[in-house]
Amino acid sequence: MTKTVYNGAWFFVLPVFAIVAFSAVLPLMTVVNYSVQDTFGNNQFFWNGIGWFQELLDPSTELGGRFFEALWRSLLFSAIILMIEVPLGIAVALAMPREGWTVALCLVLMALPLLIPWNVVGTIWQVFARSDIGLLGWTVNHLGIDYNYTNDSIDAWVTLIVMDVWHWTSLVALLCYAGLKSIPDAYYQAARIDGASRWAVFRTIQLPKMRRVLLIAVLLRFMDSFMIYTEPFVITGGGPGNATTFLSIDLVKLALGQFDLGKAAAMSLVYNLIILAICWVFYTVMTNVDAERERVEA
Amino acid sequence: MTGTIAVGPTDVKPAAAPLAANRALSGPRVSGRVVVMTLYLLFLMLPIYWLLNMSLKTNMEITSGLTLWPREITFDNYVKIFTDSSWYSGYINSLTYVIINTVLSISFALPAAYAFSRYRFLGDKHLFFWLLTNRMAPAAVFALPFFNLYSAIGLFDTPWAVALAHCLFNVPLAVWILEGFMSGVPREIDETAAIDGYSFPRFFVKIFMPLIASGIGVAAFFCFMFSWVELLLARTLTSVNAKPIAATMTRTISAAGMDWGLLAAAGMLTIVPGALVIWFVRNYIAKGFALGRV
Numbered sequence: 217m218t219k220t221v222y223n224g225a226w227f228f229v230l231p232v233f234a235i236v237a238f239s240a241v242l243p244l245m246t247v248v249n250y251s252v253q254d255t256f257g258n259n260q261f262f263w264n265g266i267g268w269f270q271e272l273l274d275p276s277t278e279l280g281g282r283f284f285e286a287l288w289r290s291l292l293f294s295a296i297i298l299m300i301e302v303p304l305g306i307a308v309a310l311a312m313p314r315e316g317w318t319v320a321l322c323l324v325l326m327a328l329p330l331l332i333p334w335n336v337v338g339t340i341w342q343v344f345a346r347s348d349i350g351l352l353g354w355t356v357n358h359l360g361i362d363y364n365y366t367n368d369s370i371d372a373w374v375t376l377i378v379m380d381v382w383h384w385t386s387l388v389a390l391l392c393y394a395g396l397k398s399i400p401d402a403y404y405q406a407a408r409i410d411g412a413s414r415w416a417v418f419r420t421i422q423l424p425k426m427r428r429v430l431l432i433a434v435l436l437r438f439m440d441s442f443m444i445y446t447e448p449f450v451i452t453g454g455g456p457g458n459a460t461t462f463l464s465i466d467l468v469k470l471a472l473g474q475f476d477l478g479k480a481a482a483m484s485l486v487y488n489l490i491i492l493a494i495c496w497v498f499y500t501v502m503t504n505v506d507a508e509r510e511r512v513e514a
Numbered sequence: 515m516t517g518t519i520a521v522g523p524t525d526v527k528p529a530a531a532p533l534a535a536n537r538a539l540s541g542p543r544v545s546g547r548v549v550v551m552t553l554y555l556l557f558l559m560l561p562i563y564w565l566l567n568m569s570l571k572t573n574m575e576i577t578s579g580l581t582l583w584p585r586e587i588t589f590d591n592y593v594k595i596f597t598d599s600s601w602y603s604g605y606i607n608s609l610t611y612v613i614i615n616t617v618l619s620i621s622f623a624l625p626a627a628y629a630f631s632r633y634r635f636l637g638d639k640h641l642f643f644w645l646l647t648n649r650m651a652p653a654a655v656f657a658l659p660f661f662n663l664y665s666a667i668g669l670f671d672t673p674w675a676v677a678l679a680h681c682l683f684n685v686p687l688a689v690w691i692l693e694g695f696m697s698g699v700p701r702e703i704d705e706t707a708a709i710d711g712y713s714f715p716r717f718f719v720k721i722f723m724p725l726i727a728s729g730i731g732v733a734a735f736f737c738f739m740f741s742w743v744e745l746l747l748a749r750t751l752t753s754v755n756a757k758p759i760a761a762t763m764t765r766t767i768s769a770a771g772m773d774w775g776l777l778a779a780a781g782m783l784t785i786v787p788g789a790l791v792i793w794f795v796r797n798y799i800a801k802g803f804a805l806g807r808v
Contacts, residue, residue: 246659334760
């Protein structure tokens with residue numbers, strides 16, 4: 217399907233362009249403005265050039281040190297999240313019932329955590345994991361394992377990871393399920409005739425068909441876990457110490473807590489550039505996959 | 515019917531093949547699949563059950579020891595929320611900006627998605643990519659600039675401020691989803707309608723929109739979802755009059771300690787709108803989550 221070249225299509229896009237420019241470009245310009253200035257308070261600003269950026273990207277300074285620590289924390293968190301949620305999501309999708317009323321039931325129950333406000337998700341897990349009144353915390357402690365997410369940084373990490381798995385694995389599972397549903401029965405019949413094993417069916421039929429949706433899943437999960445804010449803020453508040461201070465939390469602390477506008481703005485821009493770069497990689501891979509598929513189908 | 519009976523057993527084979535194929539694939543694993551699914555759903559439901567359980571208890575019972583179900587069921591926590599206007603107005607505020615945002619996002623995104631799915635124009639790929647990056651922009655970056663911006667134009671503490679701010683990530687998402695669904699509609703339909711003498715706006719509303727109705731539903735679902743669950747921006751842009759329910763919940767921490775029962779009841783009530791919406795779109799959920807791209 218070739219598209220017509222028609223520059224008048226810009227008129228269709230104009231409203232979207234206007235509203236997104238209003239809510240993205242305008243605020244970003246403020247950020248750029250702050251990032252190159254310093255202040256003595258009283259709304260008096262003076263030019264600081266690239267000073268904040270130099271400080272931010274130099275790990276030996278206080279600002280740079282905390283930025284890189286938060287960055288590694290965020291990357292590690294996202295990596296762990298992807299390593300757990302993607303395989304688990306695929307497994308759950310493969311375990312979906314094929315027909316009957318149980319399909320709708322499973323879908324509704326699975327989608328439920330996705331529609332709970334993020335701070336309520338935080339609250340749910342904050343309560344659930346407490347050792348005095350929470351079922352999880354109480355049970356784990358009574359099994360003889362010392363567990364307290366407010367004191368121990370490992371426990372805090374485990375709590376956040378389990379919370380995120382609870383919250384978002386369904387998204388991966390639903391995406392994969394949609395991919396699996398699009399496989400015609402004839403493929404399975406052919407595989408059966410060839411005497412293919414369960415693993416071979418998965419490798420050569422199911423996985424390739426899921427590739428496209430898996431890319432979307434990985435992209436969404438990476439981005440959302442990379443900018444996670446509300447849930448850790450509610451559960452651990454970034455602590456104990458700084459153990460769960462991810463980039464977003466650090467940024468809000470810097471901007472709204474300490475009101476260090478220059479530093480926070482510089483950090484925002486670098487943060488945004490990282491996201492932009494990762495986005496671009498995914499987008500390129502995705503368009504290539506699409507183009508390849510169109511070639512195959514043509 | 516008589517046909518199949520007349521032809522006899524030889525014709526039964528192809529009809530039974532898909533079933534047999536399914537069984538061959540899942541054959542001995544049927545129980546395994548049920549186990550995986552049951553365990554997963556149990557894992558999902560346990561924390562929610564715990565919240566429900568707590569919301570039906572008195573604070574005395576919550577703090578005095580662990581009980582798996584309420585000894586004496588009390589609805590006091592819920593009664594308090596429904597009778598205190600500072601509580602229930604939070605729900606109304608949240609729903610107001612969520613609905614404004616959904617309507618805005620969809621109406622802005624429809625023409626744009628059509629352009630992306632049908633035409634090639636100057637800078638289309640770059641524009642699409644730029645839109646996509648806004649879906650991924652961290653809310654934390656925008657909290658402070660948005661606060662300045664909406665204070666400056668006098669929208670601070672109104673539902674419009676939150677609704678417009680949420681457009682930042684919902685409009686790109688809606689464009690992305692709708693574009694996927696629209697690309698599934700053959701171009702011939704556009705051409706036939708033009709030949710039949712339909713003007714473009716009439717074609718779009720009368721013929722095209724019904725064709726992608728499920729796509730519009732899915733996009734609306736996602737706009738609702740992401741606007742409903744977001745709190746950082748919603749809290750930054752409101753103070754009293756438009757305060758969302760999720761922010762009201764912090765009130766349960768008082769000098770007398772946590773009001774756990776009330777917190778749990780408020781939490782339970784924030785789950786309800788989402789659950790209702792899911793129920794309505796349950797048949798489109800799977801395709802919807804693939805953003806129309808399977």
